[in-house]
Amino acid sequence: MPEIPDLEAIRHYLMPRLEGRTVTTTFAPIPWLIRTGAEDLGSLQGHEFGEIHRLGKFLLFFVDDGRILIVNPMLTGRFHWVEAGAKKPGMLGVVIGFDDGHELRYSDQRRMGRWYLIAGPEELKTVPQMEKLGPDVMTLDEDQFVALMKKRRGQVKASITNQEVFAGIGNAYSDEILWTAGIHPHRRGATLAEEDWRRLFQAVRSVLEESIGIVDETVQGEGLGRKEEWRQHMKVHRRAGEPCPRCGSEIRGQTRGGSETNYCVTCQPLFE
Numbered sequence: 124m125p126e127i128p129d130l131e132a133i134r135h136y137l138m139p140r141l142e143g144r145t146v147t148t149t150f151a152p153i154p155w156l157i158r159t160g161a162e163d164l165g166s167l168q169g170h171e172f173g174e175i176h177r178l179g180k181f182l183l184f185f186v187d188d189g190r191i192l193i194v195n196p197m198l199t200g201r202f203h204w205v206e207a208g209a210k211k212p213g214m215l216g217v218v219i220g221f222d223d224g225h226e227l228r229y230s231d232q233r234r235m236g237r238w239y240l241i242a243g244p245e246e247l248k249t250v251p252q253m254e255k256l257g258p259d260v261m262t263l264d265e266d267q268f269v270a271l272m273k274k275r276r277g278q279v280k281a282s283i284t285n286q287e288v289f290a291g292i293g294n295a296y297s298d299e300i301l302w303t304a305g306i307h308p309h310r311r312g313a314t315l316a317e318e319d320w321r322r323l324f325q326a327v328r329s330v331l332e333e334s335i336g337i338v339d340e341t342v343q344g345e346g347l348g349r350k351e352e353w354r355q356h357m358k359v360h361r362r363a364g365e366p367c368p369r370c371g372s373e374i375r376g377q378t379r380g381g382s383e384t385n386y387c388v389t390c391q392p393l394f395e
């Protein structure tokens with residue numbers, strides 16, 4: 124599932140290409156992806172796209188009449204920016220053509236992504252999952268972060284990936300962040316001290332900022348469409364059995380509910 128660095132890279136790639144472009148054609152081969160109705164998509168014709176923002180794991184495309192096209196690519200949603208005649212990808216779900224001859228295409232192997240077209244920011248809360256969405260983690264300062272986390276008594280990985288506490292961190296980056304902070308993913312919030320929360324905040328910032336730079340560079344070089352997420356730079360996530368880059372111990376992997384958690388038992392002791 125794409126997380127903040129992936130979505131920021133997609134946003135940085137698309138914004139200079141889309142901003143100021145007028146929609147000329149629309150097509151929804153998988154109409155139910157557009158939850159507010161596929162006929163909505165057609166009403167974008169003749170309108171200009173503006174800025175693109177990100178909120179948690181959603182991308183928000185602003186339209187010149189104030190409307191906002193919102194996309195949550197979920198597990199396998201993938202964007203493509205290609206010339207209109209380019210070969211079509213599998214599971215093509217949505218196509219928006221622009222006046223420069225390019226198409227913004229969206230494919231989704233598992234067809235779990237969600238699109239919404241709303242009248243303006245006042246309708247954001249009508250979008251499922253946004254209603255209870257916490258503040259975007261990148262907008263929090265250290266004190267705000269610590270204040271939110273101090274209330275969380277449960278397992279720390281579950282807390283930092285809970286989109287109602289704050290939005291944007293998922294399974295992959297939570298592993299990287301907890302490893303960087305030296306905190307076991309299953310440590311309970313109740314056992315952590317204020318200095319642990321502060322160290323965790325610094326890890327959130329350093330891991331995400333560094334990764335945004337790395338993924339941005341990759342996407343600027345390769346373009347979109349090959350992947351929906353970029354993971355090569357990760358140090359522990361999906362590296363079970365490999366040596367920890369910090370201490371050399373073997374990285375552990377535990378799978379629960381279909382998602383894997385990776386950590387180093389030496390650098391991230393469960394009890395202190």
Ligand SMILES: [Zn+2]
Binds near residue numbers: 367370372390391
């Ligand atoms: Zn280690």
